[in-house]
Amino acid sequence: MILLQAERTSFRRGERRVVDAASLTLRAGRVMGLIGPNGAGKSTFLRMLAGLLRPESGHIRLAGRDISEITAHQRARQLAFIPQEGQKPPPMPLRALVALGRLPHGQTGERAASHPAVHDALTATGLLDLRDRPASHLSGGERARMNLARALATATPVILADEPIAALDPAHALSMMHLLRVLAAQGKGIIVVLHDLVLAARFCDELVLMDNGAVVRHGPPAGVLRDDLMRSVYGVRVRRIENAVIPWSLDR
Numbered sequence: 001m002i003l004l005q006a007e008r009t010s011f012r013r014g015e016r017r018v019v020d021a022a023s024l025t026l027r028a029g030r031v032m033g034l035i036g037p038n039g040a041g042k043s044t045f046l047r048m049l050a051g052l053l054r055p056e057s058g059h060i061r062l063a064g065r066d067i068s069e070i071t072a073h074q075r076a077r078q079l080a081f082i083p084q085e086g087q088k089p090p091p092m093p094l095r096a097l098v099a100l101g102r103l104p105h106g107q108t109g110e111r112a113a114s115h116p117a118v119h120d121a122l123t124a125t126g127l128l129d130l131r132d133r134p135a136s137h138l139s140g141g142e143r144a145r146m147n148l149a150r151a152l153a154t155a156t157p158v159i160l161a162d163e164p165i166a167a168l169d170p171a172h173a174l175s176m177m178h179l180l181r182v183l184a185a186q187g188k189g190i191i192v193v194l195h196d197l198v199l200a201a202r203f204c205d206e207l208v209l210m211d212n213g214a215v216v217r218h219g220p221p222a223g224v225l226r227d228d229l230m231r232s233v234y235g236v237r238v239r240r241i242e243n244a245v246i247p248w249s250l251d252r
């Protein structure tokens with residue numbers, strides 16, 4: 001089942017076209033990695049997919065409907081967007097902040113905080129023990145998990161996450177990627193912006209490689225992480241490692 005689709009979407013910043021006729025199709029049960037060098041247009045594309053930026057041309061369809069025709073409230077029940085690490089959260093308890101994820105369902109306060117989806121989200125992200133801590137006291141990695149927990153509390157079919165593992169140590173990065181796989185197995189569709197190509201290869205069903213605003217390749221990891229593409233897009237060389245779980249490493 002197709003959950004989210006972009007058809008030849010473009011976006012301009014000043015004179016520059018930072019997303020250039022980019023297309024993708026996200027299906028239920030899939031983890032899609034959005035990769036590419038700094039400035040390739042990944043975050044801008046993801047924000048368009050989330051309905052936060054309007055494409056200057058092209059279309060985005062969420063559950064079959066043009067996203068521009070869906071109200072923000074309806075959209076928030078279909079799609080959770082996790083932005084790149086930004087401002088420090090307010091000093092409210094972590095549990096209350098995660099409970100804000102129930103807002104699109106019209107639930108606030110104690111009714112929201114006591115909803116089973118909030119408890120499940122805190123458990124899944126390993127934050128249950130920290131639930132009464134002020135969110136402003138959390139570390140960068142804990143905040144990243146809190147942002148995912150808030151998205152899980154909404155229980156949307158689609159999750160879009162912009163570099164959710166950038167601030168995570170290796171164990172938490174692995175567990176977050178594993179959690180995304182579990183969520184996909186439950187039927188969600190997930191797009192995750194990643195710079196770690198090894199984790200992208202290991203955990204994503206498909207990869208979308210962007211460069212200069214354009215999608216240069218889309219498909220299973222093995223077909224995207226090709227030597228020639230890595231060299232032309234990232235300027236790095238792929239080194240093959242026999243019998244390794246990930247059969248390559250990257251070199252300048």
Ligand SMILES: Nc1ncnc2c1ncn2[C@@H]1O[C@H](COP(=O)(O)OP(=O)(O)OP(=O)(O)O)[C@@H](O)[C@H]1O
Pocket residue numbers: 013018036037038039040041042043044045
């Ligand atoms: N608010 C803005 N005003 C002007 N230019 C912007 C703005 N936001 C992004 N850009 C430019 O648009 C281009 C695409 O940026 P974007 O953040 O989408 O790239 P990215 O692939 O997510 O990069 P990174 O991996 O570094 O996060 C970049 O050249 C960036 O400088």
